[in-house]
Amino acid sequence: MTESSAAVFEPGAGDPRFWRDGAIATTVFMLLVLLLLTVDSLRVLTEGGGGNVPAYTVINQKITYEFDAASNMDKPVIGEEELLFGHRYSEAEAKAIMDKGKLVIQSRSCINCHAFFGNGAYYAPDLTKAWLDPTWEKMWMPMTQAKTKEEAMVQFLMHPDRYPTWARQMPNLNLSEEEARAVTAYLKWISSVQTNGFPAGFGRREVAR
Amino acid sequence: MNQSKKLGVQYLTASIVMMGALLLFGLLASIFYLKYGFLLGKLDFNIVKQVHINALIIACLWGFMGAIYWFLPDELGIETVGIGLARLLFWVFVAAVAVVVLVFIFVQYGSSDESGMWLVNQGRKYVEAPRWAAIGIVAVFFTLAYNIFASVAKARKVTGIMGVLMTTMVPLIAVYLIAFPAPTNMSVDLYWWWWLVHMWVEATWELIIGCILALALMKLLGTSRKVVEIWLYLEVALVLGTGILGLGHHYFWIGTPQYWLSIGGIFSALEPLPLLGMVVHAIYDAGKHQMKTHNKPAFLWLIAEAFGNFIGAGIWGFMMTLPQINLYSHGTQWTVSHGHFAFYGAYITGIIAVAYMVAQESRGIREVRGNAWKWAFAGLNIGMVGMVGALLVSGMSEAFIGRALGGSTLDGFMASQSNSWFMQGMIARTGFGVIIVASYFILAWDLATLGRRREKPSPALATS
Ligand code: HEM
Ligand code: HEM
Numbered sequence: 099m100t101e102s103s104a105a106v107f108e109p110g111a112g113d114p115r116f117w118r119d120g121a122i123a124t125t126v127f128m129l130l131v132l133l134l135l136t137v138d139s140l141r142v143l144t145e146g147g148g149g150n151v152p153a154y155t156v157i158n159q160k161i162t163y164e165f166d167a168a169s170n171m172d173k174p175v176i177g178e179e180e181l182l183f184g185h186r187y188s189e190a191e192a193k194a195i196m197d198k199g200k201l202v203i204q205s206r207s208c209i210n211c212h213a214f215f216g217n218g219a220y221y222a223p224d225l226t227k228a229w230l231d232p233t234w235e236k237m238w239m240p241m242t243q244a245k246t247k248e249e250a251m252v253q254f255l256m257h258p259d260r261y262p263t264w265a266r267q268m269p270n271l272n273l274s275e276e277e278a279r280a281v282t283a284y285l286k287w288i289s290s291v292q293t294n295g296f297p298a299g300f301g302r303r304e305v306a307r
Numbered sequence: 308m309n310q311s312k313k314l315g316v317q318y319l320t321a322s323i324v325m326m327g328a329l330l331l332f333g334l335l336a337s338i339f340y341l342k343y344g345f346l347l348g349k350l351d352f353n354i355v356k357q358v359h360i361n362a363l364i365i366a367c368l369w370g371f372m373g374a375i376y377w378f379l380p381d382e383l384g385i386e387t388v389g390i391g392l393a394r395l396l397f398w399v400f401v402a403a404v405a406v407v408v409l410v411f412i413f414v415q416y417g418s419s420d421e422s423g424m425w426l427v428n429q430g431r432k433y434v435e436a437p438r439w440a441a442i443g444i445v446a447v448f449f450t451l452a453y454n455i456f457a458s459v460a461k462a463r464k465v466t467g468i469m470g471v472l473m474t475t476m477v478p479l480i481a482v483y484l485i486a487f488p489a490p491t492n493m494s495v496d497l498y499w500w501w502w503l504v505h506m507w508v509e510a511t512w513e514l515i516i517g518c519i520l521a522l523a524l525m526k527l528l529g530t531s532r533k534v535v536e537i538w539l540y541l542e543v544a545l546v547l548g549t550g551i552l553g554l555g556h557h558y559f560w561i562g563t564p565q566y567w568l569s570i571g572g573i574f575s576a577l578e579p580l581p582l583l584g585m586v587v588h589a590i591y592d593a594g595k596h597q598m599k600t601h602n603k604p605a606f607l608w609l610i611a612e613a614f615g616n617f618i619g620a621g622i623w624g625f626m627m628t629l630p631q632i633n634l635y636s637h638g639t640q641w642t643v644s645h646g647h648f649a650f651y652g653a654y655i656t657g658i659i660a661v662a663y664m665v666a667q668e669s670r671g672i673r674e675v676r677g678n679a680w681k682w683a684f685a686g687l688n689i690g691m692v693g694m695v696g697a698l699l700v701s702g703m704s705e706a707f708i709g710r711a712l713g714g715s716t717l718d719g720f721m722a723s724q725s726n727s728w729f730m731q732g733m734i735a736r737t738g739f740g741v742i743i744v745a746s747y748f749i750l751a752w753d754l755a756t757l758g759r760r761r762e763k764p765s766p767a768l769a770t771s
């Protein structure tokens with residue numbers, strides 16, 4: 099045992115001030131490193147900043163999620179134009195509908211059943227890549243008789259209680275059509291965020307029941 | 308009893324009562340997993356769970372504040388400065404919490420604009436409280452900080468413990484301010500939100516409970532100040548040295564740069580070290596003083612804290628903190644298992660320990676007796692360990708089936724949720740929850756009546 103660690107056990111030896119100064123130095127150093135990393139991370143996180151988070155106008159484009167062998171992870175791929183609700187959103191319009199979507203998500207406390215990027219609750223499915231979920235085409239479009247995926251989503255979000263399909267049931271949260279559209283746009287945008295491969299294998303796997 | 312101690316008793320009482328709400332709403336939330344369509348459209352899962360976790364935050368904060376107001380006069384030798392304001396704010400705080408809970412339960416959802424955020428529900432996990440209430444919490448924190456700083460100044464005595472406690476007030480308030488803005492960009496939102504959640508529970512609160520338990524140890528076992536302070540500084544160095552960059556274990560998958568996988572993985576993997584240190588400290592102290600104490604329950608709850616903190620936060624956290632594992636365990640009942648074990652082990656146990664010390668001293672009990680505390684201690688700990696074990700089973704099957712095999716789609720998720728191993732865990736969780744709730748009532752009864760009830764005749768007579 100070194101002299102200083104012996105001090106921990108033996109009162110009378112050692113000086114608390116030594117430990118105090120050590121604690122302060124460690125903390126200050128770690129905080130400085132965190133601040134530096136934060137500056138860099140926020141650059142990467144800013145929408146349309148050229149990092150991992152595309153601009154909100156990405157909702158005008160096709161998004162897919164594919165395995166990238168070079169980096170050994172699943173990554174969103176932004177493709178050709180694919181309008182949402184048949185509309186080409188300008189930068190300002192896209193921003194407005196995202197602002198709305200986020201507030202709807204907060205006001206209805208969505209993340210206390212669902213999760214985004216795996217954060218929230220686990221009673222209902224993670225919504226990070228919900229836009230890309232194969233069930234929209236396979237199941238919800240026929241069921242809601244909607245012509246497009248986004249319309250099926252709006253139908254479902256406005257009246258989830260009409261589709262008691264699973265082991266669990268989403269309540270009707272009284273979304274107006276405008277609110278349901280905003281959430282749909284938000285889900286499309288968020289599916290384009292590069293998340294270091296989470297969730298892994300999304301949409302590429304089938305599980306037997 | 309001086310005013311500060313009276314306020315300490317009030318806050319601790321409120322904390323124990325709030326634990327009742329925490330447990331009842333937890334038990335209610337668990338039923339949603341067992342019964343299709345439970346309370347659907349009346350009181351939905353998200354609302355019940357929201358009340359559950361907010362009750363947790365409030366129970367912890369009230370417990371800390373109770374302990375601080377209780378120990379402050381002992382530590383400084385004077386009545387706490389500004390205690391009149393603090394006592395007034397206690398009632399404001401209690402009333403505000405009651406209003407928020409009623410609004411959550413009866414109003415439930417606000418409008419999707421700023422007014423909804425100000426009046427009803429901010430919809431961000433753990434800090435759902437509407438902004439008006441959040442402002443109140445900031446005011447309470449400032450008053451607490453003022454009470455501590457002004458009292459230290461008046462007493463002209465900065466002990467090591469007080470130095471650490473004063474320092475914790477800065478992050479306590481600073482990161483709480485993150486509860487106000489609501490960035491549209493979810494990645495940016497979560498980046499800051501984790502500063503609040505992680506920096507509170509894995510840094511600031513660890514140090515606050517460290518200070519509280521240091522004070523408790525000196526009183527309960529007569530440990531020397533010097534030993535306690537050296538340990539506390541070591542804990543500060545290790546908790547912050549690992550925990551500040553350990554924040555990175557929440558920055559794996561939210562759009563953040565890839566270097567967080569290494570930084571978060573490495574530093575958070577070291578986070579259990581200080582918690583292990585506290586176990587060593589507790590065992591060493593207990594052995595040194597041959598466990599001689601006039602307050603057995605307080606002492607045992609302190610030991611439970613040391614182990615609970617190490618196992619619940621340290622081991623259970625470590626289990627899924629490396630990105631290679633977290634990629635699949637992230638956001639499943641596995642997370643919930645750790646969340647329960649850690650919060651219970653690190654904070655709830657510590658608050659209960661202090662509550663027993665306060666009950667003893669405030670009522671002038673020489674030796675804490677009776678059997679009720681034993682039942683409560685056994686029931687709560689067995690119930691909790693059983694519950695987190697059950698959650699771990701569910702969580703692992705969810706991770707393997709829903710995430711690894713199912714690829715986290717709606718279909719994969721639903722397959723994992725109806726899997727029979729998952730369901731067995733969920734049933735067991737509710738079962739253990741019933742044990743926990745029953746034991747809580749014994750605990751509350753014991754704390755309320757300690758020293759006020761007539762002691763039973765000796766056991767020899769009772770069994771005849
Ligand atoms: C002292 C005791 C307790 C503490 C400290 C506690 C703490 C927590 C925490 C921190 C969460 C959020 C976890 C996360 O999302 O990762 C949570 C969620 C939850 N708790 Fe508890 N809780 C306690 C008791 C209970 C009990 C007794 C039950 C039920 C028997 C329960 C049922 C739940 C449920 C169902 C959730 C929702 C998890 C989900 O999203 O699926 N809790 N609790
Ligand atoms: C007293 C200390 C701690 C408490 C109260 C605590 C509590 C929690 C809670 C409630 C969550 C869920 C957060 C959410 O999504 O809402 C969480 C997540 C997590 N904690 Fe802790 N924790 C503690 C210490 C630790 C330590 C020491 C480690 C690592 C060694 C750790 C590792 C993790 C990890 C990796 C996650 C993310 C889980 C996921 O990916 O879903 N925690 N913690």
Ligand SMILES: [Fe+2]
Binds near residue numbers: 505509553554557
């Ligand atoms: Fe953390």
